Amino acid sequence: MLFNQRENRPNARDVTVVIGANAPETSLESCLAALEAQRQRAQVIVASTGHLSDALRNRFSWVEFYERPGALVPALWRDGIERAHGRIVALTIAQMIPAADWIDSIIRAHEEHDAVGGAIDAGERLRRVDWAEYLCRYAREMAPFEPNEREDIAGDNASYKRALLVEEWEHLRDGFWEPVIHPVLRRRGVRLWLTPAMLVRQGRSCGFAAFARQRSRHGRLYAHQRGGRATRLRHAIGVLGSPLVPFLMTARVMRNVFAKKRYRAQAIAALPLVFALNAVWAFAEARGHLELVTAR
Numbered sequence: 001m002l003f004n005q006r007e008n009r010p011n012a013r014d015v016t017v018v019i020g021a022n023a024p025e026t027s028l029e030s031c032l033a034a035l036e037a038q039r040q041r042a043q044v045i046v047a048s049t050g051h052l053s054d055a056l057r058n059r060f061s062w063v064e065f066y067e068r069p070g071a072l073v074p075a076l077w078r079d080g081i082e083r084a085h086g087r088i089v090a091l092t093i094a095q096m097i098p099a100a101d102w103i104d105s106i107i108r109a110h111e112e113h114d115a116v117g118g119a120i121d122a123g124e125r126l127r128r129v130d131w132a133e134y135l136c137r138y139a140r141e142m143a144p145f146e147p148n149e150r151e152d153i154a155g156d157n158a159s160y161k162r163a164l165l166v167e168e169w170e171h172l173r174d175g176f177w178e179p180v181i182h183p184v185l186r187r188r189g190v191r192l193w194l195t196p197a198m199l200v201r202q203g204r205s206c207g208f209a210a211f212a213r214q215r216s217r218h219g220r221l222y223a224h225q226r227g228g229r230a231t232r233l234r235h236a237i238g239v240l241g242s243p244l245v246p247f248l249m250t251a252r253v254m255r256n257v258f259a260k261k262r263y264r265a266q267a268i269a270a271l272p273l274v275f276a277l278n279a280v281w282a283f284a285e286a287r288g289h290l291e292l293v294t295a296r
Contacts, residue, residue: 014041014042016043016044016081016090018077018092019094020047021049022094028052030097031097032044032060037100038102043084045084046064047066047076047077048067052065066080066083072214074174077176078176081165085162088160089165091155091156091157093156095204096120096157096201097200105195110161115158115160116159117192118195118198118199119141119143120134124203126266128273129205130202131270132270132274132277133202135263135270139256151186152192208273208277212276217284219280220287220288223287238285238289246279
């Protein structure tokens with residue numbers, strides 16, 4: 001284990017930012033450019049699935065780069081957390097563009113809380129497929145909202161006291177998966193706090209096919225993570241009920257959009273893609289439940 005114990009050293013940072021990068025290099029460049037003016041109080045780690053150019057590495061020489069070909073983002077986050085030495089660990093992905101006060105807002109939030117998520121808004125010049133990805137993943141985190149406690153927060157804009165993650169490392173060995181670690185933190189009395197002050201914006205996605213593949217892998221693993229100890233009947237219900245899941249997920253997205261009175265036209269235009277991506281998730285989750293049924 002590579003955990004550093006450097007919080008009390010003079011050169012220690014307040015925050016370690018861990019960026020899971022599985023997007024085109026141009027996305028990562030925009031993310032790092034947004035962090036450049038904020039880096040004085042942060043250690044920045046990029047864990048990437050692909051090779052990054054020397055030009056990028058030279059421009060952002062203050063970043064620590066690691067490569068893990070083929071890894072999912074939760075595994076990239078886990079690798080970054082293992083190398084972190086800030087007292088707070090902040091997670092995001094290469095497609096996100098942090099607000100100009102993102103690091104400061106994280107530090108302020110952690111004066112009162114141990115686990116904090118933030119708002120995720122849409123970036124500029126998004127295509128229909130980008131809107132579909134944004135709505136599928138982040139409709140719950142769309143501003144405006146009042147600061148509040150949640151049962152879950154999106155790892156793509158989340159921060160934690162590093163000491164908590166070190167103490168619960170056994171639950172991170174397979175990657176930083178929110179459905180695994182968040183229930184663990186709640187059981188030990190940690191409040192998951194969501195604040196609009198901690199803001200990032202989603203840029204362009206990697207495209208429909210890439211996101212659909214990711215949804216498929218995550219949906220299957222979600223069934224395994226949430227249902228590993230469930231009964232065979234519970235898994236069978238998960239399989240039989242799967243045709244309803246994309247309708248329920250899509251309805252939830254549209255309810256959030258219309259309740260907040262934002263991006264309604266974009267949501268209507270992207271609705272077929274939103275439904276298709278939710279169907280991919282539902283099929284993959286059903287496959288995961290079926291695997292657990294037949295394995296017993």
